Amino acid sequence: MLANIFSQDLPRSKVLTVILVVILAGLLATPFIFPGARSLNVGAKIAVFIVLAASYDLMLGYTGIVSFAHTMCFGIGAYGIGIASTQMGPTWTAMAVGVVAALLLSTVLALGISLFSLRVRAIFFAMITLAVAAAFMTMASQLSDWTGGEDGLNFKVPELISPAFSLSDEKFLGASLDGKLIAYYLVVVVSGGLFLLMLRIVNSPFGRVLMAIRDNDFRSEALGYRNVIYRSLSSVLAAVFATLAGILYALWLRYNGPGTTLSFDIMIDVLLIVVIGGMGTLYGAVVGSALFNIAQGYLQDLLKLAHGNIDTIPVIGALFHPDRWLFWLGLLFVLSIYFFPFGIVGKLRAGALARKPTAT
Amino acid sequence: MSAAAAEPLLALEGVHTHIGPYHILHGVDLAVAKGRITMLLGRNGAGKTTTLRTVMGLWQASAGAIHFDGRNIAGLATPDVARLDIAYVPESMGIFSDLTVRENLFLAARKGPLDSARLDWIFGFMPALKTFWLQRAGLLSGGQKQMLSIARAMVEPRRLLLVDEPSKGLAPVIIQNLIVAFKALRAEGVTILLVEQNFNFASMVGDTVAVMDNGRVVHAGVMADLIADEALQARLLGLSLDSHQ
Structure with a gap:
């Protein structure tokens, strides 16, 4: 049953299983054990970035x-x-129109870029995507009548998932039963469903062909697989899941601007999440997203705490100043890449495999 | 059996191949008889591997024709060549390291699910593949990877098998199993073009032989004739070796 839900691709490491259970339980229980807007924001962002990073890992x-x-x-x-x-207007019909239009546009763009440029060398494809993304970001800033330009768009969402909606005046385990809570669980549950769907895709025969192409593209062609078609499909699927992640993020934030979803900083964040978590393991996106977003959200607070106790010590005190949080975040990532070159999940799985008795 | 009497399944006529600025094949003429094992011999750099890769469309012929069952397949893309039921076992093995042995074979079986009777038949020649069935292929030894690469070409009945130096790096006992496997495939009606450096191995397997030198076929005939004629062997294979030194 459990193996079927996870498409026969279980964590294959006890430590990893525990980490994943803690992340899942944490996401589900956040509104009750850490009530407050900030923790809910971090939880929702972890869920959305799991989908975004996993879809990038698919590619x-x-x-x-x-x-x-x-x-x-x-x-x-x-x-x-x-x-x-x-x-x-903030109706479900408008949401449906937005979802369909966004998915169509993403699919057409991803398919167009793939079919035109996946035949060329990997580095040229990367450059083409960089150019298209830069052009799109400029366009989003320029079309201010539609997109709100650099200021972005503040918008309303359907009443059921808006903070104004209330299920009950009573609090439940310290949490308000309002539209924000519904929106949070919508984001977490849909993200979970999308993650399981991606797990199904990578463990299907189609996913195995993708891995074969990655391992040896000449050989997969010699077996009769048309690499361009499979690569294009992978690119389109990744685009569709990234679009769905964007939809969830917008429903949660009720705001969108170029800096929130289109910026290259986010692209770098996603790349870091995938590399730290472990490339080629969708679970890596879960671990990476949780680690990255928690570090991004709370590192400054931790430094504030530490700085309060050592602020009198020269150099050390300055090093732990809360304003230095980006330095520590960078150092954390350098160290994690140094110690986990195949990502955290890759390391944990390799460790579990080494401990397992081998057949002879 | 006479090579001349058998109808060719694959025929190359004046095939030239360029790789970048290098002119590798200089008009290869080669006929591979249907249902037979044809050995392609020659020194290193003679153009044997390039010939196989050109047939597969991995490198495109710049001139000449490649007829497969009467149809000119020169210019076809590699997947289209493979879909004509032509399997290729490269010298580099080209296994998918991150996939299991089972998944490697599963991907090669493009016509449908894996046939368990056929798998048992393959395991008879290559028992290690059964032992490491669910193991990642990247963890296999060199010889086991070679076996997996050959098994991938055997997992479904094919019309033509192109195999590049299958005996390289294999233990003698495995080579004996390979000889039996290739003969069993021939009995099934499969046509095989085998590139080989090991003349001993070639003489035990081949029905017909073609020898290449400097991007051309310099001799074609029945293998038994070459085995019996030591002077011819010395002239064809020895000549090449001398010129190589």
Whole structure:
């Protein structure tokens, strides 16, 4: 049963299983054990970035395609919701129109880029995606009548998932039963469903062909597989999932702007999440997203705490100043890549495999 | 059996291949008889591997024709060549390291699910593949990877098998199993073009032989004739070796 849900691709490491259970339990229980807007924001962002990073891993880790246009699709999803809500009002019909339009646009763009450029060398494909993403970001800033330009769009969402909606005046385990809570669980549950769907895709015969192409593209062609078609399909699927992640993010934030979903900073974040978690293991996206977003959200607080106790010590005190949080975040990632070159999940799985008695 | 009497399944006519600025094949003429094992011999750099890769479309012929069952397949893309039921076992093995032995064979079986009777038949020649069935292929030894690479070409009945130096790096006992396997495939009606450096192995397997030198076929005939004629062996294979030194 459990193996079927996870497409026969279980964590294969006790430590990893415990980490994943803790992350899942944490996400589900956040509204009750850490009530407050900030923790809910971090939880929702972890869930959305799991989908975004896993969809990027579908391309990078499973197919070996380097693309810099992934956040473009993330942005398309978010703008789809934002523009539909602004132009048509905060109704479910508007949301549906936004979802369909965003998915269509992402699919067409991803398919177009893939078919035109996946025949060329990997580095040229990466450059083409970089150019397209830059052009799209400029366009989003320029079309301010629709997108709100650099300021972005503040918009409303359907009443059921808006903070104004209330299920009950009573609190439950310290949490308000309102539209924000519903929106949070919508984001977490849908993200979980999308993750399981991606797990199904990478463990299907189609996913195995993608891995074969990544391992040895000449050989997969010699077996009769048309690499361009499979690579294009992988790219389109990744675009669709990134768009869905953008849709969830917009529904949660009720705001979207170029810096929120389209920026290259986010592209770098996604790349870091995938590399730290472990390329070619979708579970890596879960671990990486949780680690990255928690570090991004709370490192400054931890430093504040530490700085309070050692602020009188010269140099050390300055080093632990809360404003230095980006330095520590960078150091954390350098160290994790140094100690886990195949990512955290890769390391944990390799450790579990080494301890397992081998057949002779 | 006479090579001349058998109808060719694969025929190359004046095939030239360029790789970048290098002119590798200089008009290869080669006929591979249907249902037979044809050995392609020659020194290193003679153009044997390039000939196989050109047939597969991995490198495109710049001139000449490649007829497969009467159809000119020169210019076809590699997947289209493979879909004509032509299997290729490269010298580099080209296994998918991150996939299991089972998944490697599963991907090669493009017509449908793996046939368990056929798998048992393959395991008879290559028992290690059964032992490491669910193991990642990247963890296999060199010889086991070679066996997996050959098994991938055997997992479904094919019309033509192109095999590049299958005996390289294999233990003698495994080579004996390979000889039996290739003969069993021939009995099944499969046509095989085998590139080989090991003349001993070639003489035990081949029905017909073609010898290449400097991007051309310099001799074609029945293997038994070459085995019986030591002077011819010395002239064809010895000549090449001398010129190589």
